Amino acid sequence: MFDHHYALRTVWTGARGRGTVDYRSYGRDHVLSVEGKSDILGSADRPFRGDADRWNPEEMLLGALSQCHLLSYLYVCSDAGVVVTAYEDDAVGTMVQTGDGGGHFTGVILRPRVTVADESMRERALALHSDASAKCFIASSVNFPVEHEPTVLVVEAGVQQPA
Structure with a gap:
């Protein structure tokens, strides 16, 4: 077993000279930084007084789940001899806000569209989503269901054929 450690810096940039005098006085803008990488401009979701042009934590969680499944899936496919030539995912998630101002995700659905090199790989490619899900570090860390609706x-001969 190996431990992996990650670090980033979050800097709030929305003080507006007044700070948190009241709920409307401050911005939700912030910057996520990791040494050697481009910054991510973050904010709250628009209903929570955030900037719609910036990433919000809910989108980043959904993105982390989608990315983790992609990377786990590519790994299990390469290990099983399934040649993936393209991959897209239109992920959706649902969050419920509670009466006290909190909230939680109730579920995520990943909808990966995978292209494989040969018809003989189709069934195995579909089945490997289950293995990828079991290996995904992020999906294994959340307390809500992460479902998959793969295609x-x-x-074949340069033409994509739908499943």
């Missing part, structure tokens, strides 16, 4: 396309 597999096949490239």
Whole structure:
């Protein structure tokens, strides 16, 4: 077993010279930084007085789940001899706000569209989403269901054929 450690810096940039005098006085803008990488401009979601042009934590969680599944899926496919030539995901998530101002995610659905190199790989490519889900560090760390609605396309003679 190996431990992996991650670090980032979050800097709030929304003080507006007054700070948190009241709920409307401050901005939700912030910057996420990791040494050697481009910054991510973050804010709250628009309903929570955030900047719609910046990433919010809910989108980043959804993105982390989608990215983790992609990377886990590519790993299990390469290990199983399934040649993936393209991958897209239109992920959706649902969060419920509670009466006390808090909230939580109730579920995420990943909708990966995978293209494989040969028809003989189609069934295995579909089945490997389960293995990828079990290996995904992020999905294994959340307390809500992460479901999958995959589609597999096949490239034959340069033409994609839907599953």
